[in-house]
Amino acid sequence: MVQWTAGERAAIQGVFAKLDYESVGLESLTRCLVVYPWTQRYFGGFGNLYNAEAIMANPKIAAHGTVVLKGLEKALKNMDNIKNTFTALSELHSEKLQVDPGNFQLLADCLTVVLARRMTTDFTPDIQAAWQKFLSVVISALRRQYY
Amino acid sequence: MSLTAKDKAFVKAFWGKISGQADAIGQEALGRMLIVYPQTKIYFSGWTDFSLDSPQVKKHGKTVMSAITDAVGKMDDLIGGMSSLSDLHATKFRIDPVNFKILSHNILVTLAVHFPTDFTAEVHVAVDKFLAAVSAALADKYR
Numbered sequence: 001m002v003q004w005t006a007g008e009r010a011a012i013q014g015v016f017a018k019l020d021y022e023s024v025g026l027e028s029l030t031r032c033l034v035v036y037p038w039t040q041r042y043f044g045g046f047g048n049l050y051n052a053e054a055i056m057a058n059p060k061i062a063a064h065g066t067v068v069l070k071g072l073e074k075a076l077k078n079m080d081n082i083k084n085t086f087t088a089l090s091e092l093h094s095e096k097l098q099v100d101p102g103n104f105q106l107l108a109d110c111l112t113v114v115l116a117r118r119m120t121t122d123f124t125p126d127i128q129a130a131w132q133k134f135l136s137v138v139i140s141a142l143r144r145q146y147y
Numbered sequence: 148m149s150l151t152a153k154d155k156a157f158v159k160a161f162w163g164k165i166s167g168q169a170d171a172i173g174q175e176a177l178g179r180m181l182i183v184y185p186q187t188k189i190y191f192s193g194w195t196d197f198s199l200d201s202p203q204v205k206k207h208g209k210t211v212m213s214a215i216t217d218a219v220g221k222m223d224d225l226i227g228g229m230s231s232l233s234d235l236h237a238t239k240f241r242i243d244p245v246n247f248k249i250l251s252h253n254i255l256v257t258l259a260v261h262f263p264t265d266f267t268a269e270v271h272v273a274v275d276k277f278l279a280a281v282s283a284a285l286a287d288k289y290r
Contacts, residue, residue: 031271035268035272035275052268052269112252113256113266113271116259117263118263119260120263121260125182132183
């Protein structure tokens, strides 16, 4: 089982407390689709993904960004049992969505960059470490049902 | 994933904005890496202080970032331009190239912290590609 220190829990809760799910979700997903354009393969039905401006204005992307952040919130609320909490989500990504699990890290990295932009110097190395540990646990849980 | 003319233009323009703070960025990126990815400390076994404001982190961060800034001027031939640095990393330091990606990520985070407005999605992809190309050039002589 993942061990969290009190400091790590506080850091992660602190990040979520300031998080605007809609805005951060949209920007993270946009950056992922721009910086790693092959990830657009999963968004065929989403409409105009022509450039960063178009993606940022795309309501389907905005809606999906919020879905992703709400998923992370679920992990936050079940921090001591993320693995089991995400069983169904893992199956969904593996069997229905068929997302290459390598892509989870790409989105995670974009999310981290967006947080760094929003929080600037408040995004200290210790907070970055706790946050990235949290994302690794989520990614590991999401990968778990792939076979 | 080669650098297009547009990528090079974005990188040069952005580097123009950040060059005054390059040393500090190098220091912070290295410092973040050592804290967030503690396994990277194995390459610095002689160091006594791995904190963000350690003189060792400051000095080495400056060394690394200066080389990257140099590379901005060598984007038309990174492999040729970084050949001797690649030899050094291949034969003397023998740093596993996976760590180049890790440091690159921490450079991006540091840039995002200090240049939130300028670090747009277009700049982000150009700089990410540039750092990946630099990493590939650095690993070129490994085998």
